[in-house]
Amino acid sequence: MLLDLAGVIYDGDTLIPGSADAIGRLRAAGLAVRFVSNTTRSPRPALVKQLAGFGIAVADHELVTPAAAAIAWLRQAGRSPFLVVHPNLRPDFEGMEFDGKPAVVVGDAGEAFDYAVLNAAFRQLMDGAELVALAVNRMFKDRDGLPSMDAGAFVAALEFASGVKATVIGKPAPAFFNAALEDMGCGPHEVAMVGDDAESDVAGALKAGLGAALLVRTGKYRPGDETRFEPAPTAVVDDLAAAADWLLSRRG
Known part of the structure; x- marks a missing residue:
């Protein structure tokens, strides 16, 4: 399970209602969760601290950011x-x-x-x-x-x-999604993405071979986004809580 941060879990400094509980339900169901964000204004420790302030504990390896990926690229090159x-x-x-x-x-x-x-x-x-x-x-x-x-x-x-x-380096680059998949030990078809960006989050994930990509109507979502890019979302849902319902109802 890959989750975007801004616009899916929180807006600015405000937790989107139901999102923390949704993450808890996904984890309780035994699903591996990774947080994949294109946020480039905040360093990793600040993001971890912000999530902790919302009651969402995130281990360092569970957070995938473009900055970390870029540092790896720079070292290799x-x-x-x-x-x-x-x-x-x-x-x-x-x-x-x-x-x-x-x-x-x-x-x-x-x-x-x-x-x-x-x-x-x-x-x-x-x-x-x-x-x-x-x-x-x-x-x-x-x-x-x-x-x-x-x-x-x-x-x-x-x-x-x-x-x-x-x-x-970041979404929608397939390598960015693959970095999270490798850490989870999952194949692309076994993993779903939830995001508020129809282009980078949703179409990017599907092009990278993920099994499903859900677009939420929170964050940057604007009416009609689901028809603006290809591939189209697997489903369009109100928020992360609804995305968790959709995913858990179809598990297995």
Whole structure:
């Protein structure tokens, strides 16, 4: 069982009603649960602490984030990161310096996005750096309840200007889903995904071969999302509590 965080379990600092109980029911039924998030504004310890504050205990290995995957990619490639990320995420990459050309790592930098930062990244790319996108989501539901631009548009701008194609680390990259599946010891067809993003969460999971992907009508969901991307969701449900009902009723 793979669960998105923001928009599925919580909105901003508010727990979505029924979500903590739903996770408890899934675990009590013996289902392995992993939390897969494209969130790039918060480091892993902050996410674990936030979930604990909602009464949801999460072991370190149960949380899969783009930052952790990017760090593994950088180490394997021997590339030093040129960061275009939120200031809160920078400590995760401290001390990572290797020989060879750098890799421009782009996440949701929030207010840190400006022309000077993007142009500096563009110049790195023109000098031979690789481009690594922590995520390419179009938008997210901000703390004020309104939609805000996510990192995808900025990644696209750098790709367009430099001609360098980004390596996508987070959802919908199949490798991101596979990392969670390997930790669970499950095959793709044995696992379902629950998310509020019809493109990255749902279509991405189905393209990666997962057995089912449910779209919830919470978080960033907007009416009609279920028809905007292919493959279409296996089911559309009101929230995580309803998703748990759907999954448990069809278990086995």
